[in-house]
Every structure is written in structure tokens, then in C-alpha cells.
Amino acid sequence: MLPFTPDLSETAAVEPFFDAATNTVTYVVADPKTGACAVIDSVLDIDYAAGRISSDSADRVIAFVREKGLRVEWIIETHVHADHLSAAPYIQQHLGGKLGIGARIIEVQDVFGKIFNEGTEFQRDGSQFDRLFEDGDSYTIGGLTAHVMHTPGHTPACMTHVIGDAAFVGDTLFMPDGGSARADFPGGDARALYRSIMRVLSLPDAVRLFICHDYGPNGRAIAWETTVGEERRANIHVGEGMDEEAFVALREARDRTLAMPRLILPSLQVNMRAGQVPKDKDGRPMLKVPLNAF
Template sequence: MTDDPLRNAAEIIEKSTEKDAIPSVKSFFDEATFTASHVVYDPATREAAIIDSVMDYDPASGRTGEASARKIMEFIQAESLNVVWQLETHAHADHLSAAPWLQEKLGGKLAIGAHIIDVQNVFGKIFNAGTDFARDGSQFDHLFADGEKFRVGKLEAVALHVPGHTPADMAYVIGNVAFIGDTLFMPDFGTARADFPGGDARQLFHSIRRLLSLPRETRLYLCHDYKAPGRDTYCFVTTVGAERDGNIHVHDGVSEAAFIKMRQERDTHLAMPNLLMPSVQVNMRGGHLPEAEDDGVSYIKIPVNRL
């Protein structure tokens, strides 16, 4: 293989046409947060990765729950899978990660992109997290660099840095499929917002075009679906070809300038995610709650008039 991350990803996808190199994927959809979590595994070795898991959170009461994560755990146990990775595509702003809870139950290294450090620096200041909050990514077991190769059993994999939605977004090509987080949605819904602190519409355009240079038949597993107008079912699996042909925001032929103009105008009318405050404070800590205070309770801060 070359040192070109995209060429490496394409080669992995092409090689995965072999029968013993095709991954199996089981997806779980959390309708409360419109989030799709995925378990990808090697049928031969039974090694698995869990991607973008969800911890239930009730903002009215401040209570967490494990019902969504428990479904993933029960599937892993029923299929006798060995979890080797707990992967996050980015520090989510719409749901709390269940990775630490699942890691305690099932194992696996907790990993995210190396640019999580940038996110920690930005949001550490916004939430006045204090000097006790480490801004070095040490809450995670592994920080992926762009183009870094890894494995899930016999399945070859590569991590791709795809910033724009946030500075730390990653896509994971595993076998002949790719898990692309919040860069793209289904073709009839478009693309991710780029107005969070550290987001950038120009970067997002280039990250999307990078992903869409993968082979057309590559299956793309998304992190969210919101049911576009006129569609009655949730969908979170598409292909490079379908996105290139029909994505309403960024299909082939849409220029960089047109995309940036559309994205910036659209983002000014979007409300903040309902769970942004708790989600970012937890997810920038690797899915862990803020340190308990002297009464033994963890607290979520709400900065007034800051965001």
C-alpha cells in the first residue's frame, strides 16, 4: 500500500470483495436523538468495533440510562463477539456517548481523532472547565491520525480525518464499508451543519469530496437521520454513488462556493441541538461525566449568553 490515505482506503475496499474480508454490520437507531450506532465485525474471527454508541439522557431530570447501550451489549453477547474498539467519529453535540459503559462491560480501546485536543481547548474555555480538565486527549485510549491503519480481526481498516462539522471528525473505512459520522446525511437530507465552534463550511466541502472519491459502490453508514420531508422511514445507509448523484446539498457539479454559501445561510436558521450542553461536556471527556463535586454529584454547566 502507498502512504496516500485515500488510495489506501480504496485498496482496502477493493480487497474486501474477497469473501473472507467482507464485514458484517448491525445498526441500532435511537429515535430520541436520531442517532445510528453501528457494530461492525469480522465473521471469521468475531472481533468487533462499536461506533458512536448512545447513553440515554433525560434533560428534564438530568438522569442517564443504559437502555440503548444495553441493546448493543445484548447483541454482542448473543453473537459471541469480542470488542476490540469503541470508536467515536467525533465529540457529538446531540447525544451522550455510552462508550465508557460499554467498555466496562465488553472491553475494547476507546478511540477518536487526534484533533479532539482542538475541541477540548475550545469547549474547555466555553464551559470554563478549569485546570483539572486535561486538554490532551488522555481521556481516550487512542487518538487516530489521518491515514492511520488498524484492524478489526482480519478486516483491514483506515481512519480518515474529515473536519468541517467539527475539527476532530473522523471516518473509518473498515473492509468495504465506511462509517462517516456527521459529514453527510441521506441524499434527500443533505449535509451536516458547520457553525459549531471550530466548524468550517469550506473544510466540510473538501472532507465530503474526499469521501466521495472512494469507489461508487462503497456503503456509507451514517450517524444520523431525520426523515426528509416526504419520507416515512428512517434510513442511515447509503453509497458513494447515491450521494454523488443525488445529495441535495453536494451532488457532483455543486461548486465549493455554492456549497459554502448554502451551508452558511442554512446554518444561521438552525436551532442548537437540544442536548448540546450535556453532550459536549461529557463527550469531550471521552463519555465520562464531569468530576463529582464535594457532595458526590456531577454537574452540567450552562454558560448563559455564551453560545
């Protein structure tokens, strides 16, 4: 079921950065022995109503990396986010590193390239990224080995990155009391999501899971770290042996009640371009608002 065997003897140092405006957690994942690191799921700030972009969230990450004397080797996107803008090119400009995402980004680019009427000048081949990961691929962060699992369902391009004893699941899973991510975006699929979650939960119980979003259900404090064992036991959508048919029924019913994310329109336009803000014919940063597109 797994295309690799995780090495739990490798311990990744993980530093989280929570962005309250989008409920997103960015991670700096470091090899303690070499100082090499990766930045996972970075955030670029936007005041949508004012039409202004800023970099406060990314600057916190940059300051931490510099303060600790770390060396960025990778900037990872677990998927094309629909709820926040990526700061990947901004961080790359300041700290270096290669930008990676799942290879099925090309499907996402094709779908949303049409929705936003991007024309032939928008490349739909993933060439905006430095590395397109396939299921079972691996890469290194200093002396740490990172393994990549294709975990579609929320989007076609979702990937889980297993780095030593830690796994970064993007939006595939939330904390146990948060359940799972929606599966109703174009290319999403509740059945595929269930099977992806089962792959994640086939990792050893002790693997630490790091979540991309948390909303503090029922008023609890924000949290972002759990374990495979805890998710398998207590996740409200898949724990305690929830079967596929029951999950699909639950997920699809819940998705019908959800509104679109507040930042979906700017996020998709930016993130399918690897974090680059689109420009009009005169070179000015410009976003589109397609009507009745979803």
C-alpha cells in the same frame, strides 16, 4: 487524495441500532470470520429535564454483542457529538475494547474546556481516550483492516472510518435527501466540510456509506445506509457536480436558520471527556449551564 486503497473484497458485517430520541445510529461492525467487532457512535440516554441518565440504548448493543458471541476490540467515536451522550465507558466496562477518536480532539477540548470553565484539572490532551487517530492511520478488527480519514468541517476532529467495503462518516454526510451536516459549531468550517465530502466521494462508487443521523426528510422512513455512487449522483447539497463556492453559500445560509441541538450542553461536557460524566468537588455527577456561550 486518499491516504490508502480500500479493499472492497473485505466485507464487514454491520448491525445498526437507531435511537429515536436523538435520531442517532450506533453500529456494531464485525469481522464475520473472527467474531471481532467495533462499536461506533454509541448512545447514553438522558432525560435532561429530570436530570437522569440511563443505559437502555447501550444495553441493547451489549445484549446483541453477547448474543452473537462477538468480541469488542474497539469503541469508536467519529467526533465529539453535540446531540447525544456517548456510552463508550459504559460499554467498555461491560465488553472491553479500546476507545478511539480523532487526534484533533485536543482542539475541541481546549475550546469547550474554556466555555465550561473546566479549570486546570480537566486534561486537554486527549488522554481520556486510548487512541488518537491521525489521517491515514489504520487499525484492525479481527482480520478486517480499518483506515482512518480526517474529514473536518462539521467539527475539527471528525474522522471517517473505512472498514473493508464500508465507510462510517459520522456527521460529514447525511442520506442523499438529507444533504450534509451543519458547519457552524466552534471550529466548524463549510469550506473544509466540502473538501472533506469530496474526499469521501473519491472512494469507489460501491463503498457502502453508513450515516450517523437521519431525520426522515419529507416523511420518509428512517434510513442510514447508502453508497458513494448514490451520494455523488443524488445528494441534495453536493451531488451532480455542486462546486465549492455554491456549497459554502448554501451551507452557511442554512446554518444561520438552525437552532442549537437540544442536548448540546450535556453532550459536549460528557463527550469531550470520552463519555465520562463530570463531577463536582464532592464527587457528585454534575453538569453546567454556561449562559450566552454560543
